[in-house]
Amino acid sequence: MSLLNLAKQLAENDLFGMARPALGNFISLMTQRPNRGSPFYILWITTYGCNRKCLHCDWVWSRTSKEDLARELNAEEQLMLVDQIAKTNTWGVTISGGEPLMLPKIGDILHGLKKAGKRVNLCSNGVLLPRFAQEFHKIKLDSITVSMDSFRPAEHDHMRGVPGSFTKTMAGIEAVRSLRGTAKTPRLVIKAVLSANNFREMAQWVEFFQPYADAVEFQPIQNNLVHQIKEGEDALLFKPEHEAEFRVLMTDLAKRWPSFQSPYYQRMADFIFRPGELFDSGEFRCLFLSSFFLEINPYGAVGSCPGHYVLGNVREKSIQEIWHSLETCEYQKKLRSKDNRCLCWTYNSFLNLYLLPLYKRSPWIKDP
Numbered sequence: 001m002s003l004l005n006l007a008k009q010l011a012e013n014d015l016f017g018m019a020r021p022a023l024g025n026f027i028s029l030m031t032q033r034p035n036r037g038s039p040f041y042i043l044w045i046t047t048y049g050c051n052r053k054c055l056h057c058d059w060v061w062s063r064t065s066k067e068d069l070a071r072e073l074n075a076e077e078q079l080m081l082v083d084q085i086a087k088t089n090t091w092g093v094t095i096s097g098g099e100p101l102m103l104p105k106i107g108d109i110l111h112g113l114k115k116a117g118k119r120v121n122l123c124s125n126g127v128l129l130p131r132f133a134q135e136f137h138k139i140k141l142d143s144i145t146v147s148m149d150s151f152r153p154a155e156h157d158h159m160r161g162v163p164g165s166f167t168k169t170m171a172g173i174e175a176v177r178s179l180r181g182t183a184k185t186p187r188l189v190i191k192a193v194l195s196a197n198n199f200r201e202m203a204q205w206v207e208f209f210q211p212y213a214d215a216v217e218f219q220p221i222q223n224n225l226v227h228q229i230k231e232g233e234d235a236l237l238f239k240p241e242h243e244a245e246f247r248v249l250m251t252d253l254a255k256r257w258p259s260f261q262s263p264y265y266q267r268m269a270d271f272i273f274r275p276g277e278l279f280d281s282g283e284f285r286c287l288f289l290s291s292f293f294l295e296i297n298p299y300g301a302v303g304s305c306p307g308h309y310v311l312g313n314v315r316e317k318s319i320q321e322i323w324h325s326l327e328t329c330e331y332q333k334k335l336r337s338k339d340n341r342c343l344c345w346t347y348n349s350f351l352n353l354y355l356l357p358l359y360k361r362s363p364w365i366k367d368p
Contacts, residue, residue, distance in 0.1 A: 053161030086116030129172025151208035263350035290335035
């Protein structure tokens with residue numbers, strides 16, 4: 001993605017609303033001092049409960065016992081958290097799971113965030129979307145990311161572990177599309193998990209889903225400190241012998257569709273097959289997630305990095321208190337350190353490439 005295209009996207013996505021939290025986070029990053037503003041973006045994993053049993057997902061299998069689900073924030077606590085977020089200058093919020101549409105108060109959660117002026121993205125498997133399409137249209141939800149495991153119904157159902165999943169999800173997508181009109185709100189994104197089983201069909205994915213969505217995105221399967229695939233599903237992981245073919249296919253994808261020319265896709269093969277070289281070359285540091293991003297899990301625990309919930313709990317402290325604390329600042333420094341070799345690859349990862357040259361020039365940083 002060129003800087004010009006990046007600037008256009010920023011303008012389309014409320015540049016002025018983004019500027020205040022982004023600037024405060026950037027100053028904290030460059031000075032290594034506690035942030036006095038608000039997190040630029042919040043990912044709220046509202047529940048580990050789900051109505052599907054995806055083969056590549058560890059959460060359904062490890063965090064959905066009756067005891068685990070009972071520990072999650074109850075409906076009243078969830079709405080209190082909405083009020084907390086509303087009082088921050090945070091620009092955007094992603095509501096995820098598990099399956100967030102299973103929550104009794106999901107409509108109130110999304111409406112409360114939109115009423116507070118936040119840009120809200122919903123991540124869902126899409127099965128329950130027909131039930132909520134009218135409501136989401138009414139509150140002007142900004143975007144919906146629908147996860148799909150294949151454009152082939154039988155394969156998608158197999159990966160989801162529930163027959164009929166493909167048909168129900170496509171019905172959900174159509175229910176949203178039928179209400180959008182010319183404004184195309186909410187924006188519809190299809191996100192696929194790339195694995196050793198399906199990467200050869202990337203172009204077919206895009207061709208199939210383009211008529212139904214505004215964008216098709218790929219997220220590589222990961223097995224690291226943050227993400228763990230279900231035990232026994234190692235065959236989904238990429239092998240060294242896949243690298244050459246993967247790189248050719250990714251190059252062809254970028255030639256056909258400009259959206260795949262971004263650094264996120266250009267460097268994806270490096271992440272999958274040569275992660276150590278990303279560190280050793282000095283081309284990767286965890287800057288954006290550690291400095292601009294806050295994640296909240298279903299128990300109210302907070303982290304600056306996906307899966308590392310060590311900063312506090314919203315049942316005990318507010319988001320702002322956690323974000324402003326010296327402990328959070330010190331942990332963010334740890335994540336940015338050369339010693340931190342945990343690498344995950346998300347759609348935000350490419351922002352590190354723009355931040356890194358500036359980070360290295362900061363006079364406050366001793367280990368650039």
